[in-house]
Amino acid sequence: MERESMEFDVVIVGGGPAGLSAAIRLRQLAIASGQDVSVCVVEKGSEFGAHILSGAVFEPSALQELFPDWKERQAPLDTPVSEDEVVFFTSATAVMRPPHWAIPKPFHNHGNYIISLGNLVRWLAEQAEALDVNLFPGFAASDVLYDEQGAVKGIVTGDMGVARDGSHKHSFTPGYELHARYTLFAEGCRGHLGKQLIRRYDLDKDSDPQHYGLGIKELWDIDPAKHRPGLVIHGTGWPLNQSGSTGGFFLYHAANHQVALGQIIDLSYHNPHVSPFDEMQRWKQHPHIRQYLEGGKRVAYGARALVKGGLNSLPKTGFPGGCLIGDDAGFLNYSKIKGSHTAMKSGMLCAEAVFKALQNPSLDRFVDFEAEFKASWLYDELYRSRNFGPAMHRMGTFMGAAFNFIDQNFFAGKIPFTLHDSTPDHACLDLASQAPRIDYPKPDGKISFDKLSSVFMSNTNHEEDQPCHLTLRDANIPIKKNLPLYDEPAQRYCPAGVYEVLSNDDGSHRFQINAQNCVHCKTCDIKDPAQNINWVVPEGGGGPNYPNM
Numbered sequence: 001m002e003r004e005s006m007e008f009d010v011v012i013v014g015g016g017p018a019g020l021s022a023a024i025r026l027r028q029l030a031i032a033s034g035q036d037v038s039v040c041v042v043e044k045g046s047e048f049g050a051h052i053l054s055g056a057v058f059e060p061s062a063l064q065e066l067f068p069d070w071k072e073r074q075a076p077l078d079t080p081v082s083e084d085e086v087v088f089f090t091s092a093t094a095v096m097r098p099p100h101w102a103i104p105k106p107f108h109n110h111g112n113y114i115i116s117l118g119n120l121v122r123w124l125a126e127q128a129e130a131l132d133v134n135l136f137p138g139f140a141a142s143d144v145l146y147d148e149q150g151a152v153k154g155i156v157t158g159d160m161g162v163a164r165d166g167s168h169k170h171s172f173t174p175g176y177e178l179h180a181r182y183t184l185f186a187e188g189c190r191g192h193l194g195k196q197l198i199r200r201y202d203l204d205k206d207s208d209p210q211h212y213g214l215g216i217k218e219l220w221d222i223d224p225a226k227h228r229p230g231l232v233i234h235g236t237g238w239p240l241n242q243s244g245s246t247g248g249f250f251l252y253h254a255a256n257h258q259v260a261l262g263q264i265i266d267l268s269y270h271n272p273h274v275s276p277f278d279e280m281q282r283w284k285q286h287p288h289i290r291q292y293l294e295g296g297k298r299v300a301y302g303a304r305a306l307v308k309g310g311l312n313s314l315p316k317t318g319f320p321g322g323c324l325i326g327d328d329a330g331f332l333n334y335s336k337i338k339g340s341h342t343a344m345k346s347g348m349l350c351a352e353a354v355f356k357a358l359q360n361p362s363l364d365r366f367v368d369f370e371a372e373f374k375a376s377w378l379y380d381e382l383y384r385s386r387n388f389g390p391a392m393h394r395m396g397t398f399m400g401a402a403f404n405f406i407d408q409n410f411f412a413g414k415i416p417f418t419l420h421d422s423t424p425d426h427a428c429l430d431l432a433s434q435a436p437r438i439d440y441p442k443p444d445g446k447i448s449f450d451k452l453s454s455v456f457m458s459n460t461n462h463e464e465d466q467p468c469h470l471t472l473r474d475a476n477i478p479i480k481k482n483l484p485l486y487d488e489p490a491q492r493y494c495p496a497g498v499y500e501v502l503s504n505d506d507g508s509h510r511f512q513i514n515a516q517n518c519v520h521c522k523t524c525d526i527k528d529p530a531q532n533i534n535w536v537v538p539e540g541g542g543g544p545n546y547p548n549m
């Protein structure tokens with residue numbers, strides 16, 4: 001198939017905080033030096049910010065470096081944190097509040113802001129456009145292009161107008177080849193091209209397995225009398241501890257009488273009967289959370305996996321012709337539950353290294369920012385948090401929290417040894433027959449809800465007559481292997497009702513994939529015990545359209 005091609009100095013895949021920060025920094029350096037460096041950013045969402053979901057309490061350190069005048073530019077950081085509250089839910093009704101001195105330092109949020117990360121990304125896209133970055137929303141990068149020496153030379157955007165059976169509809173438009181001297185991959189957690197590059201170049205050979213959490217978030221308009229602008233609540237305990245799972249929850253009082261709330265469950269959980277979606281719905285019934293929601297209205301829903309392995313799981317970021325940045329590599333600081341400022345900084349460091357490389361065309365096109373990373377505050381921050389996740393996984397919620405208090409408050413994250421967690425999340429599930437079943441309460445339609453009505457609120461849409469983007473490496477595995485052993489956990493770990501096991505007339509079962517529901521969280525790609533589900537990009541513009549998330 002003959003494709004049209006476009007040439008750039010740098011192509012960036014993914015228009016989130018990392019990708020846009022890299023693009024902006026490249027253009028800033030080019031303008032300051034009087035050089036012409038062409039940069040483009042491709043984003044699979046229908047607009048920049050459409051697929052962005054985060055808590056989010058935002059630390060402005062990287063933004064301050066990128067735009068020291070961000071306040072004058074009216075960046076959407078409008079609600080400073082006014083109060084921190086950390087709680088442990090010891091039961092369905094009880095709450096324990098540790099004294100302030102017992103809270104690990106990373107949970108202190110003085111100087112941070114409660115924001116919509118989606119709106120910040122929209123603002124960053126405006127800044128990038130003003131710097132003459134070429135922005136291509138609605139274009140999904142479907143494959144990597146390589147030159148004869150095996151170096152990355154760009155990407156291919158997905159074809160549009162392909163029917164489910166692979167035939168071309170009347171609206172068929174072939175994708176474009178975007179060629180570049182350097183290609184930066186900033187797809188976010190579990191990027192479908194990023195994982196291919198890690199495998200192809202063996203970038204993680206010296207790293208621990210990557211670890212993940214699933215974050216499920218809702219926005220609520222609440223009674224103004226209950227609203228406390230700037231209040232940040234973090235906690236852990238019930239209900240996750242009932243199944244031996246680890247994770248935590250958050251509730252942030254944002255602007256306009258709105259709260260952002262959600263739960264993060266570590267995808268290392270063992271019981272295949274756990275449903276993260278239902279765990280969150282019953283968590284909202286705890287009196288400490290319900291008190292804010294009663295009389296309010298849910299206005300948005302979404303879900304996204306997050307990368308939490310930290311420094312121990314960080315792969316090499318450079319390879320011939322490009323780099324991994326942001327959560328495509330795994331720069332999130334799980335001890336702070338923050339990854340936006342770290343993603344931005346990784347993009348900026350990479351941009352500076354690439355700009356230097358562009359000045360020397362004789363280089364072999366291998367570029368990385370390892371030296372710049374290790375000399376930066378980003379490395380120091382991730383080094384100090386390296387034990388946080390492994391402690392929670394290996395010691396459990398309460399002992400892990402005690403270890404992290406000692407590590408963070410007495411040793412400033414520099415305790416003289418490093419914990420490791422060498423078991424991949426997908427390998428953690430027990431047999432369904434050996435795990436206690438969980439009876440989740442039915443939703444009440446006021447505080448708790450069902451999956452399908454929640455997906456509706458995410459504004460998710462895909463062109464129905466297109467190839468399924470949730471592919472199976474072996475179509476027989478869900479029926480022949482997973483069902484007897486694991487009771488098919490996909491129907492529970494997916495927070496969008498994508499996977500179902502249905503009965504046929506003859507009593508046999510079939511595995512059904514409702515790809516139209518997919519909110520692009522990537523949990524199935526991560527947690528499937530057989531690693532049989534492979535998430536690939538659907539037609540550009542498909543997926544959720546998150547407002548203010």
